[in-house]
Amino acid sequence: MTAGDGPVGEDALPDRSSAEPVGRAPAVRPFLVTAGRVAGTGTGPPMPLETQVVATAPGIEKLDRLTFERRDIVALCRQPQSLAEVAARLRLHLNVVRVLAQDLESTGDLAVYVPRPEAAHDLSVLRRVIDGLRAIPDSRETTP
Amino acid sequence: MTPTTTAARDRDPQAPDSRPPLPVKLVIAGGFGVGKTTTVGSISEISPLTTEAAITEVAAGVDDLTHTPRKTTTTVAMDFGCITIDPTLKLYLFGTPGQERFGFMWDDIVEGAIGGLVIVDTRRLDDCYAAVDYFEHKRIPFVVAANAFDGRIEHDLTEVRWALDIADQVPLITFDARERGSVRDALLSVLELALRRAES
């Protein structure tokens, strides 16, 4: 079984010749999409940008019955990714994605994994990141 | 990873609902044109993406008789990329623009970050004051990195440290935003600082 082996989307095939970022989100219509609600005004701080979201099996099954942005989010999140990636790829405002992700979680269509804030100070996490970075070679392997 | 064995998963290797990696992040800060996007692009496994994030600007407000800082929320373009450390751990790099003339709050972006890399262009040092102040105030581990445009920097590092008035314990390095190995080493200096802080 290979599920979970590929946290990076297969859509991640960058054109590395360009340093210009793609997918800049227009800051339009956020209130229409979320019916006027805004993220982060409820209890506690807003979900961090790197919060991971993944479509659930029921969410995928009812994809055809979801509408517009909600459908786009669930479809995109077949591959786990961050709220920031969802916002960039769908050109939605980050706060819109925050609100919709919470909605979709409450309806069972999306699993939302908010990272523990302590992870940033966790010795073993820091050491693993260091080891992982050290393993990165000086230049990219040339693609065949 | 705690693998679940739903029927859907067994049918489909692309199945949803697999547990995602733990995400951690570094913030890449600095003024306009210092090389933030270049830095992210040199090491990220996806080409840099851009989204809009909210920052709160605190107007300096000398003309404000109430002495209450006037706060406005502004939307800024933020570039980011990521590096998969292993299937259970993923490092995100968020590039945030600096703003002159304003104190500002990037809390929305920075909350929970391991640390920051403040990039400076030694020809325009003042562009990075806001970022340095922010990380100091928030007690987030950070390293100041002079981007060696065309392989050189305009001033030696002692002058840069003096001009920026950064504390002796803040690491100051040079790097080349276009070189993957150089970016890797710059990020490692932030991680090593964060580790030393977490150990003490």
Ligand SMILES: Nc1nc2c(ncn2[C@@H]2O[C@H](COP(=O)(O)OP(=O)(O)O)[C@@H](O)[C@H]2O)c(=O)[nH]1
């Ligand atoms: N010669 C040289 N150019 C660089 C270097 N780093 C960035 N640049 C260029 O400087 C410009 C601004 O860089 P960018 O990464 O977009 O800056 P940002 O505004 O901080 O994201 C781009 O045209 C880059 O190609 C460097 O180390 N050397």
Ligand SMILES: [Mg+2]
């Ligand atoms: Mg940029």
